[in-house]
Amino acid sequence: MTFEPRALLKRMFDAAIEAAQPARCVPPHLPAPPKGRLIVLGAGKASAAMARAVEANWPGELSGLVVTRHGYGVPCARIDIVEAAHPAPDRAGLDAARRIAEIAAAAGPDDTVLCLISGGGSALMALPAPGLTLEDKQAVSRALLACGASISEINCVRRHLSGVKGGRLAALAHPAKVVSLLISDVPGDVLSDIASGPTVPDATTCADALDILNRYGVEMSPAVRDLLESGRGESVKPDDPRLQNIETHLIATPQMALEAAAEVGRAAGLPVHILGDSLEGEAREVGAVMAGVARQIALRGQPFEPPCLLLSGGETTVAVRGGGRGGRNVEFLLALGIALNGLDHVWALAGDTDGVDGVEEIAGAILTPDTISRAWKAGVRPRDALDDNDGHGFFSALGDSVVTGPTLTNVNDFRAILIGAPAETAPRPKH
Incomplete structure (x- = not known):
């Protein structure tokens, strides 16, 4: 890749926010x-x-x-x-x-x-x-x-x-x-x-x-x-x-924000697929589903060839079960990371375009291929954090929170998943 994944995802998020100023x-x-x-x-x-x-x-x-x-x-x-x-x-x-x-x-x-x-x-x-x-x-x-x-x-x-x-x-x-x-x-x-x-x-x-x-x-x-x-x-x-x-x-609208982000991704030379501007559901369940889609692309080249970007918006929900610091975007991202379980060449960012995910003054976070392994090394247990609705605590401990401050706008949640080259450990069949 000719770009740094974290920086690209952050530029896309910034473009989504700027489009709604x-x-x-x-x-x-x-x-x-x-x-x-x-x-x-x-x-x-x-x-x-x-x-x-x-x-x-x-x-x-x-x-x-x-x-x-x-x-x-x-x-x-x-x-x-x-x-x-x-x-x-x-x-x-x-x-x-x-x-x-x-x-x-x-x-x-x-x-x-x-x-x-x-x-x-x-x-x-x-x-x-x-x-x-x-x-x-x-x-x-x-x-x-x-x-x-x-x-x-x-x-x-x-x-x-x-x-x-x-x-x-x-x-x-x-x-x-x-x-x-x-x-x-x-x-x-x-x-x-x-x-x-x-x-x-x-x-x-x-x-x-x-x-x-x-x-x-x-x-x-x-x-x-x-x-x-x-x-x-x-x-x-x-x-x-x-x-x-x-x-x-x-x-x-959320669609306008996604289209602005997509322009940034295309300028970096990546195919961009907008999956929808109104995806709803329990945040952890949406994260697990999106992990399945990302895995199929990374390992099988279906329904899209990697490398590519998947963008989506909407508003997921969280049924509060624990006492953690919450946030539907970080809950989505944590569930995505657990389901991917360190799959190589997959990065993601999820954040609220108003700069506040849940009640925290934190917009969201970034997931990397080594997020889960870094968490274990730091003594942070991913599944326990998810069960406690503590997405912000989890990503803050890793230094992966995205903090924007007040953005002065609000076009709902922004999610981007970057899928790089196919993982060498599971080559996809030719078709």
């Missing part, structure tokens, strides 16, 4: 100046950077408020930036959401409400539905995050327990025009799942949300159960006239 993707989608005011509202890990991009490219007056994750705020002159907790909501997120709702409700028919929405907005803009408390939402959120529910399932529940999600923010802003710029972090770019869809209609129901909570055995307070069973938590539906004056733009 708000400074690049916000300006082309700004609305025309309204007769009245431009009011900027938003929530998500990228929302502050999106707000800064609006300010830098908007010639007229504007005002507004966005809420982002602690550490993801950037200076803005005309738009208020509030930082709150993620992934479990806190009082700062509640207060910010209440202010956002009040600002939206005060918009007039000549105003345009520009909504800047990105991943993380579900937890950050935390206004409970009438009759619920912040503690109700926190308990449900923590239980869903720990039980292995998919992001689509989690956000279905969130939409029906919220005072602003599930189309309610756009409904509050009626009759103003609502223009939403979305950075997608969800499989399939489903609009109602991005930050739980505060400005788009929702076809799911309270019954769907209740079914999800019952299926995973999530304990509900009497107030939560009553809200869902009575139907009082119903979201705003597609035929609601309050949502007829909305305009929605997907400005950055």
